[in-house]
Amino acid sequence: MDAKSPKNSLDAYWMPFTANRQFKANPRLFVGAQGMFYKTADGRDVLDGIAGLWCCNAGHGRPKIVDAIARQAAEMDYSPAFQMGHPKAFELASRLADMIPGDLNHVFFTNSGSESVETALKIALAYHRIRGEGQRVRLIGREKGYHGVNFGGMSVGGIVANRKMFGALVTGVDHMRHTHGDKRNLFSRGEPQFGAELADDLERLCQLHDPSTIAACIVEPVQCSGGVIIPPKGYLKRLREICDRHGILLIFDEVITAFGRLGTPFAVDYFGVQPDMVTAAKGLTSGVIPMGAVFARSKIHDAFMQGPPNAIELFHGYTYSANPMACATALAVLDVYQEEGLLTRGASLAGMWADAVHSLKGLPHVIDIRNIGLVAAIELEPIADKPTARAFEVFLKCYEAGLLVRTTGDTIALSPPLILEQKHIDQIFDILRRVLSALA
Ligand code: PXG
Numbered sequence: 538m539d540a541k542s543p544k545n546s547l548d549a550y551w552m553p554f555t556a557n558r559q560f561k562a563n564p565r566l567f568v569g570a571q572g573m574f575y576k577t578a579d580g581r582d583v584l585d586g587i588a589g590l591w592c593c594n595a596g597h598g599r600p601k602i603v604d605a606i607a608r609q610a611a612e613m614d615y616s617p618a619f620q621m622g623h624p625k626a627f628e629l630a631s632r633l634a635d636m637i638p639g640d641l642n643h644v645f646f647t648n649s650g651s652e653s654v655e656t657a658l659k660i661a662l663a664y665h666r667i668r669g670e671g672q673r674v675r676l677i678g679r680e681k682g683y684h685g686v687n688f689g690g691m692s693v694g695g696i697v698a699n700r701k702m703f704g705a706l707v708t709g710v711d712h713m714r715h716t717h718g719d720k721r722n723l724f725s726r727g728e729p730q731f732g733a734e735l736a737d738d739l740e741r742l743c744q745l746h747d748p749s750t751i752a753a754c755i756v757e758p759v760q761c762s763g764g765v766i767i768p769p770k771g772y773l774k775r776l777r778e779i780c781d782r783h784g785i786l787l788i789f790d791e792v793i794t795a796f797g798r799l800g801t802p803f804a805v806d807y808f809g810v811q812p813d814m815v816t817a818a819k820g821l822t823s824g825v826i827p828m829g830a831v832f833a834r835s836k837i838h839d840a841f842m843q844g845p846p847n848a849i850e851l852f853h854g855y856t857y858s859a860n861p862m863a864c865a866t867a868l869a870v871l872d873v874y875q876e877e878g879l880l881t882r883g884a885s886l887a888g889m890w891a892d893a894v895h896s897l898k899g900l901p902h903v904i905d906i907r908n909i910g911l912v913a914a915i916e917l918e919p920i921a922d923k924p925t926a927r928a929f930e931v932f933l934k935c936y937e938a939g940l941l942v943r944t945t946g947d948t949i950a951l952s953p954p955l956i957l958e959q960k961h962i963d964q965i966f967d968i969l970r971r972v973l974s975a976l977a
Contacts, residue, residue, distance in 0.1 A: 545852065549796045564934060570597035572962050573954055575941060586965050588941040588954045591761060592824030595873045596956040602825055605869035609862050618858040626859035629867050633830065636802055636871075639811045646859040647829035650792035650818035651685025654755070656831045657814045658689040659853055661753035664837050671785075673752040674709050677742055677785075682762030684755060684790050684816075693755050696763060697877045711746065713738035713754075717766045723905050724898060725767070726891050732769035734735040739779045744789075748783035753813075754787040758804035764948045765907050765914030773810045786813040792829070796820030797874065797955050800883030801912030807910070813837060823870045826862035879955040883911040889959060892968045894951070900973040902927060908969035911957065915949040915969070931972055940968040 547561040569576035573596055575583045587593055595602065609625075616623040630644040645660070646654045658676060665673035678684065678693030685691070691700055693713065700706060714735055739754055758773060759822035760766040775864035780787040789812040794804035794872070797820065801807040805815060814837065818829035841850040857863070874880050883890075889912055894913040895906055905916040917927050928944040937943050943950045949969070951963065 563669040572596050572598065573957065582939060584940045584964055584968075586941050586951045586953050587936075588952055589824045590943070591798070591952045592819035594796050594798070594820040594955045595823040595877075595879060596954040599823075599873055601873055602811060602823065602866060602869045605865045606826070606862060609865035610659060613861050616861050618854060618856060618860070620791070623859075623864070625859055625861060625864035625868060627841055629864045629871075632868070632871055633832070637661055637815065637832055638803065638805050641805075641812075641815055641832035642835050643833045645698075645833065645854075646863075647818070647831065648827045648855055648857050648860070648863070649685070649829050650790075650816065651686040651690050651856065653792065653816035653818055653829035653831050654690035654693075654790060655687050657788050657790075657816050658693070658753065658755070658851060658945045660814065660831065660833060660837065660851070661788065663851065664786070664840055665752050667840055667843070670749075672750055673784075675746055675751045676707070676710050677713065677739060677751060677754040678710060679713045679715055680711075680758050681717065681760050681766060682755075682790075683755060683760070683762035684757075685792070696968055700808060713742065713756075715760065715763065715774060716769055717760075717764060719769075722769070724895065725825075725907060726895065727909050728767055728770045729907075730770060733771035733775055735769070736772050736775035736779065737784075739776055743779065743783050743785075748785065751783065751790055754780055755790055756789045757792075758794050758808055759909055759912065761793045761912065761950070762953070764916070764945050765912055765950050766807070767909045768906055773808050777810050777812075780813075788814045788816065788942050790816045792816055792818045793820075793912075793952070796823075797880035798912060798952065800881060800885075800887050800911075803879040821870070822863060822866045823873075825870070826860075826863045826866040827857075828860070828867055836864075874955075877956070882955050886911060886957060886962070889962055891963050896966065897970060897973060900970065901976050902934045903973065909954060911953060913951045915951075915973075917947045917949070919947045919972040927976070930976070931969075934972040934975075935962050935968055938968045938972060939951070940965060941967075 566578040567575045568578050575585055596953055609924055633644050634642045643802050645878055647656050676693050680695035682695040683695045688707055692710045695712050716732045716735050719731045723732045791804050795817040799807040815832040822828045865968050891908045894908050902918045904918050907914045928947040932942055932944050
């Protein structure tokens, strides 16, 4: 690619969440992907330590998924989403409702995690209104939360850089404190011991605003983008109790944790706490075709199914809700997950995974290590006055050495495809050990 040619330059593509000028000065291009590996434009294999962007849970280039897409494209490319249906949309929703615990029985389809979040927040507000509690207009999120980049999700989110440039955001939103930073929790394996009482922030916000004004509280069971922040033991249960006490809907944003990431199909299974809605995307189609979903409990769905049967119950949806290509992909992905036991595979690998990541303790600049399921974080001491620079250097050196990792602040995040084997774990941590040991 010639950066100067107007026909095919690097210039036209404005890249998302990327240092465009730095990237274009020295581009990193993938041109292929198979199993656990990407292939770079210069012919090198790069081990995928982050499942693309936390999404390719079934690994890359899976023939069954490729075939399903090809067949669907030939059979029916698109079918209108409003006032029409197609069989695979119903089949997929039924399968998903069967998989998720409790009575999260109704599935609304979207095209991304961000859209799933907007959809869940809108359903929460409308649900209260149709039940005659239209004064419940407030939404509660959490510091360091990531709920996508659209206005609702950005507003309940708590990552400063993602919010500060974009005006006053949605009104009526407040935030609980995050649970990161208690020194007693450093180098915890799995759920940290200390901090469940931080859930009482929700009770404080209830007292401040009056609970009758609050519609919903949304949290990621594990805050991934915010730095892999794992909830303290008992924290999520406590949130559930406070929501129950005050009639507030609890939404789990499982865009990353759903579909096996924690070694269980959903984080709902892992933590044994039942939310009122769950948002998902990413692993639903293993990242192959964009798709998201919102799961709602029966009481929410049923509250809408009133009034004359010819009335549209929810004025919300997308041109590509339940797109046939996405449905066919998701059905094939679920088959692969099921046939290979991938949604619980993380549980059998989690011990090895934890041992491997915690073996990096003591390397230069490593100030904390955290893990849960097949997620791990290695937090580095920031370089004075240059936050994020050290982790970015590790990212670049890993890429050169044949490993794809992700950085958030000065934390290295890992979240590999669920088809990972012991030899890949060895390779990931051999490379990381070498790169971290050689840091200035
Ligand atoms: N909610 C959560 C919990 C997420 O993690 C979204 C919503 C938004 O999804 P979409 O599909 O609109 O991007 C996400 C997305 C990273 C990273 O490395 C994380 C996400 C996306 C890209 C990068 O931290 N999470």
